[in-house]
Amino acid sequence: MMRTCWRVARTGAVTLILGLLLLTGASAQSDGPIKIGAGLALTGGGAPAGKMLLAALEIWRDDINAKGGLLGRQVAIVVYDDQSNPNNVPGLYTKLISVDKVDLLVGPYGTNFVAPAMPTIMQNNRMTISFTAIGINREYNYPKYFSMVPVGPAGVNSFSIGFFEMAAAQKPKPQTVAILAADAEFAQSAAHGAREEIAKHGFKLVYDQSYPPNATDFAPVVRAVKAANADIVYVGAYPPDNVGIVRAANEIGLNPKMFGGAMIGMLITPIKVNLGSVVNGLVIAESFVPSPKLQFAGLADLMKRYQAQAPALKTDPIGYAFVPFGYAAGQVLAQAVSETKSLDHDKLTAYMHSHTFQTVVGEIGFGKDGEWSKTRQVWTQFQNVEPNSLDQFREGHKQPILWPPEYKTGEMIYPYENARKK
Secondary structure, three states, X not given: OHHHHHHHHHHHHHHHHHHHHHHHHHHHHHHOOEEEEEEEOOOOOOHHHHHHHHHHHHHHHHHHHHOOOEOXXXXXXXXXXXXXXXXXXXHHHHHHHHOOOOOEEEOOOXXXXXXXXXXXXXXXXXXXXXXXXXXXXXXXXXXXXXXXXXXXXXXXXXXXXXXXXXXXXXXXXXXXXXXXXXXXXXXHHHHHXXXXXXXXOOOEEEEEEEEOXXXXXXXXXXXXXXXXXXXXXXXXXXXXXXXXXXXXXXHHOOOOOEEEEEEHHHHOHHHHHHHHHHHOOOEEEEOOOOXXXXXXXXXXXXXXXXXXXXXXXXXXXXXXXOHHHHHHXXXXXXXXXXXXXXXXHHHHHHHHHHOEEEEOOEEEEEOOOOOEOOOOOEEXXXXXXXXXXXXXXXXXXXOOEEEOHHHOOOOOOOXXXXXXXX
16 A cells, blocks of 8 residues: 555656656747748849848847847747758758747748748748748738738739830830740749730730740840840849840840840849949839838838948848848738737738738738738839949939839930930
């Protein structure tokens, strides 16, 4: 009897100790930092954008931690470099979810990288806020996906609507169009939208070709575009390609009436400086630019702090194209977590679909597809750009906003040849 009682007592003591250890472990976990995971391009062709986004996230992390963190816990950013290779992305997000056990996800950076991440994110029933991907939910229709790029209800067409609307308004109206796009997710999505806008305005598509994403010599494709003799040339490309295409166009003498498109490389300040006056006349889609008409609470302070850090970080010295969206993604997460008092992805998703957010890029609301509820993509033109000058791009004077009318700060120089003379 005594032996039995001792066994019971001993068993109870062991159970109590194990329970205390489990409670201690759970307490330590709940008292640890809230981990936000991301895969970003920190090397390779996408690195200029990826580094800006990481810098913005880190500034936001420091700001939120200085205010006490989220839910009484500090915030930590866990980031892996996808090396600008879409094939690396699924494994990195698997690691973030399964090994690092992050609480929240953001990213990846652009369409080419978000698309391969989606199956992993969906299989794990996680929410994410991507940065500059377009048209993702056309294929996936995933309610826990959100995007920071302001394409809104226009979707992939936002990378061509303004371009062809301005072209159609010219007198006399141009008639023919050539499309040149990388054989990659983003460029093909942009080209798809462009075809719809071309048909809407009654233009004739006389050239529509893709090039391999690893192309380095663009002279042959640019010669083919020139041979088509189109009035309008629309390009869909990521940063490394843009340099090759613009230089080849300059050397070969491509001279349409209007030239530009979804040329993401032209958002990167060092590329603009490197190309110099060669960029004059290009009309490009932008998500955010320095402009008196795009000033929102906290933006000026953010950009001042980022630009002070940029030399040490070896990132874009100006940063307007991507930094505001990286920081705004953090602001959206902070509001959703604070208001729901939860890290539950279902609760956060429901909140984000039903509320608006005040951010450094203005007020944001999300539609059913996770895109902004209102489109705010702008179109700019390079005008009077001088060689080897960084400071000329700080205030936006060399890239006035042409469209939409509510954000317009300048007039388009048309045809392209006239802008090239400036």
